[in-house]
Amino acid sequence: MSVTTNETVTRSESQGPAPVKKPQRRGVFAGGQYIPYTLLLPAVVVLAGVLVYPIYKLIDLSFQNVNKFAYLAHPERASYIGFDGYSKVLGDGAFWDVILRSVYFTAELVILSMVLGMLLALLLNRVSAWVRITFFTVMMFVWAIPALVNGQVFRWMFSSNSGVVDYIAYLLTGDETWKHYDWFADSTVGLYVVGAAVVIWGALPFLVLGLYAALTQVPKELMEAAKLDGANNLQAFRHVTLPVIRPFLMISTALSFIWDFQVFAQIYSLRNASPESGYQTIGTYLYMHGVGSSQYSNASVISIVMILMMLAVLVYYIRQMLKIGANER
Amino acid sequence: MSDVLSTAPQTQPVPAPVKKAKKSKETEVGRSSAMTWVWNAVALFAALIMAFPIYWMIITTFKTNKDLIAQDPTFWPSTFSLDSYRTIFDDADFLPALRSTLFLTVGAVVLGVAVGFLAAVAVARFNFRGRSFFIVTMLVVQMVPLIAILIPLFVVMNNANMTGNLFGVILAYLVFTVPYVIWTLRSFIVNIPPELDEAAMVDGCTQWGAFFRVILPLTLPGLVTTAVYSWIQAWNEFIVASVLLNSGHTKTSMVWLTAYSSSPTRAADYGSQMAGGLLVSLPVIILFVFFQKKVSAGLTAGAVKG
Numbered sequence: 001m002s003v004t005t006n007e008t009v010t011r012s013e014s015q016g017p018a019p020v021k022k023p024q025r026r027g028v029f030a031g032g033q034y035i036p037y038t039l040l041l042p043a044v045v046v047l048a049g050v051l052v053y054p055i056y057k058l059i060d061l062s063f064q065n066v067n068k069f070a071y072l073a074h075p076e077r078a079s080y081i082g083f084d085g086y087s088k089v090l091g092d093g094a095f096w097d098v099i100l101r102s103v104y105f106t107a108e109l110v111i112l113s114m115v116l117g118m119l120l121a122l123l124l125n126r127v128s129a130w131v132r133i134t135f136f137t138v139m140m141f142v143w144a145i146p147a148l149v150n151g152q153v154f155r156w157m158f159s160s161n162s163g164v165v166d167y168i169a170y171l172l173t174g175d176e177t178w179k180h181y182d183w184f185a186d187s188t189v190g191l192y193v194v195g196a197a198v199v200i201w202g203a204l205p206f207l208v209l210g211l212y213a214a215l216t217q218v219p220k221e222l223m224e225a226a227k228l229d230g231a232n233n234l235q236a237f238r239h240v241t242l243p244v245i246r247p248f249l250m251i252s253t254a255l256s257f258i259w260d261f262q263v264f265a266q267i268y269s270l271r272n273a274s275p276e277s278g279y280q281t282i283g284t285y286l287y288m289h290g291v292g293s294s295q296y297s298n299a300s301v302i303s304i305v306m307i308l309m310m311l312a313v314l315v316y317y318i319r320q321m322l323k324i325g326a327n328e329r
Numbered sequence: 330m331s332d333v334l335s336t337a338p339q340t341q342p343v344p345a346p347v348k349k350a351k352k353s354k355e356t357e358v359g360r361s362s363a364m365t366w367v368w369n370a371v372a373l374f375a376a377l378i379m380a381f382p383i384y385w386m387i388i389t390t391f392k393t394n395k396d397l398i399a400q401d402p403t404f405w406p407s408t409f410s411l412d413s414y415r416t417i418f419d420d421a422d423f424l425p426a427l428r429s430t431l432f433l434t435v436g437a438v439v440l441g442v443a444v445g446f447l448a449a450v451a452v453a454r455f456n457f458r459g460r461s462f463f464i465v466t467m468l469v470v471q472m473v474p475l476i477a478i479l480i481p482l483f484v485v486m487n488n489a490n491m492t493g494n495l496f497g498v499i500l501a502y503l504v505f506t507v508p509y510v511i512w513t514l515r516s517f518i519v520n521i522p523p524e525l526d527e528a529a530m531v532d533g534c535t536q537w538g539a540f541f542r543v544i545l546p547l548t549l550p551g552l553v554t555t556a557v558y559s560w561i562q563a564w565n566e567f568i569v570a571s572v573l574l575n576s577g578h579t580k581t582s583m584v585w586l587t588a589y590s591s592s593p594t595r596a597a598d599y600g601s602q603m604a605g606g607l608l609v610s611l612p613v614i615i616l617f618v619f620f621q622k623k624v625s626a627g628l629t630a631g632a633v634k635g
Contacts, residue, residue, distance in 0.1 A: 035451075036451040036454075036457040036460075037451075037457065039447040039448060039450055039451035040447070040448050040451045040463070042443075042444045042447060042448070043444050043445065043447065043448035043511065044448075046444055046500070046507055047470070047504075047507060049485075049500070050482065050485075050501055050503055050504045051470060051473075051478070053485060054478045054482045054484075054485050055478060055481070057481035057484055057485055058478060058480070058481040061480065072484065072487060120375060123368060123371060123372050123375070124372065126365065126368040127365065127368045127369050127372045128365060131369045131372050131373060131376075132372075134373065134376055135372055135373075135375070135379075138376045138380045138383075139379065140617060140621050141380070141383055141614065141617075142379055142380075142382075143617060144610065144614040144617035144618070145383065145610055146564070146565040146583065146609070146610050146613060147565065148565070148583050148586065148587065149586070149610050150382075152586070152590060152602060152603070152606050153382050153383075153385065153386045153603070153606065154382065156385070156386075156389065156603065157385055159599070161398075161597075162397065162398060162399060162400060162401075162402050164385055164402050167401060167402050179401075201379070201382065204379070258472060262474040262475075262476055262477075264568065265568075268567075269587065269590070272591050273590070274591070283474070283476050286476055286477070286479075287476065287568065290479060290480040291479070291568075291572055296480050296484065299480045300480055300481065303476075303477040303478065303479075303480065303481075304477075306476075307474070307477050310472060310473075310474065311472070318468060318469060318472075321468055322465065322468070
């Protein structure tokens, strides 16, 4: 609203004195051309310091050989090595293993959490109110647990010594060997089963609550009309429910991707602060390189690859968001 | 699909079909009452699985050592003991860690919301050169993973002599609080019509009066939402704190928890680990219980409303 007013004001000013005296700006902020810039200043200064400059530094570091803490103390010893750092990191087979693992793990997490979230949301649509409230209460507590603690709890539950999951498996099967099954011995099992369980468990509350809220937006009349017209459950879901919940579905998928691709805390604490190489997806790999062994330049290259991969996937999402934002005003 | 959409409102005003629809709804309910119980059972089972890790965490904290190392874990402690909690409170680093986390979180939230609020007002109420550029930047910036700028952030802070103290961490947390606050509060402020504060000024308010009496109260729900969400983010944050506080003795509660759990003496002591984890999460859990609606709104408000 204020947008249009401002435009007319500036135009009339350029044409000479306005016939009717219009307020320069509407509301509290009438007058003062520099007000918006003054208001923005703190945010711009802060973000320039902790975000823009670090990103510049990230690119700068990626072309240097700052791979020991000593280089930080004696900056004169660091030198620019061009793309050597890139070729070193990208030429490392372990790096591509990590990328591949991240892609698989992210795909598993996003697909499983979205499908499970959708199924649970549909389930909640069918149950009695008291069951729904019970479920939501549980969800809220799950949501409130910090990610780092999630990993810790699952490490304990899946422990090979007096771990409760092993014990339950034994109770269900009656097979004594389950009692000492080590879930973490094989990193494929450890990451894709236990790791996925932690992350999905923590992600479900947001997805289920959000999807359920989206489902309540589907008009009952529409559903009944579809049924009267002979649609079966699947068709009704596909043609009535899905279009209504599509915006939230898109946003939550994008958010899941953002969270799952950079997943760190859960896996880090699941492996008690020292994730083996088989557990390292890009977030953990980056941390172990950059913080664990102080390879600042190599870690910067990994960071840049990570950011580029995320942006490549999210370009579509960003464009959609901007469209929504543009429509609003 | 568009057919369904266009015909549905037309059939609605006619009284007869409405009655019929109600009837069919009744039969639907009648038909599915048996099914409802099946679904109830399924949902309760799912809730049980979801709740089990929390139950296990809590019950572990009350177990005695004998129960903890038992080959067959018990689902209910044979005797309740508070030893695990005693161990945690005896740890010299625990309370200082909580105190510095509190200081850190309050600092990051107050600073982040204040800075973000000012910028959000600018973006929502003014039309200035570079406005859309700023909005797009905020959106993209939110997607840059914190872990990806961790290393340069450390280098920059190290050069500025800001590592090892809490103030540097507070500044670093503005990376994720400020863009989020701007993006979310913007949608709250856009919805306040300028006529409202104009009316207040016509009625004799000064500019500041109108700001404090009209704009601020109307943005308050948004401020609470963003503050709660930022609080949770800052409280739970681990990587930045662990890296920036690396050299000093100050620890945040998450850094403390990680150090405690991975220390050789405590790595197998799950009783005290769980007690520590629970105590450290308690402030966030309480906040969640009180502001549950605001938290879920806060997460989607920025994303959905744009």
